[in-house]
Amino acid sequence: MSINHIRRNLVRAFVASPALGSLGAFAQSTWPSGNVKIIVGFPPGGGTDALARVLAPKLTAMWGQQVIVENRAGVAGVLAADIVAKSTDGLTLLMGHINSHGIGPALNPKMPYNADTDFSALSLVGVTPNVLICHPNAPAKTIKDVVALAKAKPGTLSFGSAGSGSAQHLALELFKVAAGIDVLHVPYKGSAPLLTDLMGGQINYSFDTMAAVTPHVKGGKVHAIAQTRTKRSTSYADLPTVAESGYPGFEATTWYGMIGPAKMPPALVARLNADINKAMAMPDVKERLAGVGAEDGGGTAQQFTDFMREERVKWARVVKEANVKVDA
Secondary structure (H helix, E strand, O other), rough: OOHHHHHHHHHHHHOOOOOHHHHHHHOOOOOOOOOEEEEEEEOOOOOOHHHHHHHHHHHHHHHHHOOEEHHHHHHHHHHHHHHHHHHHHHHHHEEEHHHHHHHHHHHHEEEEOOOOOEEEEEEEEEEEEEEEEEEEOOOOOOHHHHHHHHHOOOOOOOHHHHHHHHHHHHHHHHHHHOOOOOOEEEEEEHOOOOOOOOHHHHOOEEEEHHHHHHHHOOOOOOOEEEEEOOOOHHHHOOEEHHHHHHOOOOEEEEEEEEEEEHHHHHHHHHHHHHHHHHHHHHHHHHHHHHHOOOOOOEOOOOHHHHHHHHHHHHHHHHHHHOOOOOOO
């Protein structure tokens, strides 16, 4: 189906709508012409960036318009989300993340956007475990040994994260509470720089996304200790979970999903949802998603909306119960 045919169908669907006058750029052109941008809130090389770059060429082919991945790192994904929330060109989407739409609102009551009202959920792309990793030469390579070392040297073991308030940071905070340990949190601006430092020996450990660490685990540059969903990822079937390593019920996932600005026309949301789901069902995309542990993606836009709302409730509870504070 050509992009012109798509436009004609969508225009027919909206011409009679009384709400068009308030839809900004979408009211002027239901499917605007020009390059589509997928904004990623982290530097190139991280898990969010990797998944966006898997989908971008597929959507380019479907839409007949170039889909560009643009990295706007900062504030654990909040900066990128704010750009999309304020966009009016109808061409700017977000590779949303647990940080921007799950954890962030719980940690920061002064967020520059409202996660409930300033966006249009399009489709959940996948849920992954985080993976506790270390340098291959690290002295402690099991959960038991890491905890023992942390207790022997309180406040000295360093754990990197993709930023204060990130999913990796929250996974660490949960682990600290569960294991009763005191360690040093070292925030970075994304997974790529923290992995560089971990491989270089500048930090000791990290809970990082499976999507980001998989190439380095396969390449032997980092060692995987445990994963953080209560069930093992099918792509890491031999890697134990934290829950089965002495901390029952421990779960700290990372998830990704495509999101647009608020007030996108319902039929356009449905079309984008269908196309994203179609892309994720392609054999090569399925293989790449599975390879980084991204599971349970797809579904309707409403299901993704409900999922994100449930995540905000969950992480608000965790932040309060664990007394999590974002580093200055």
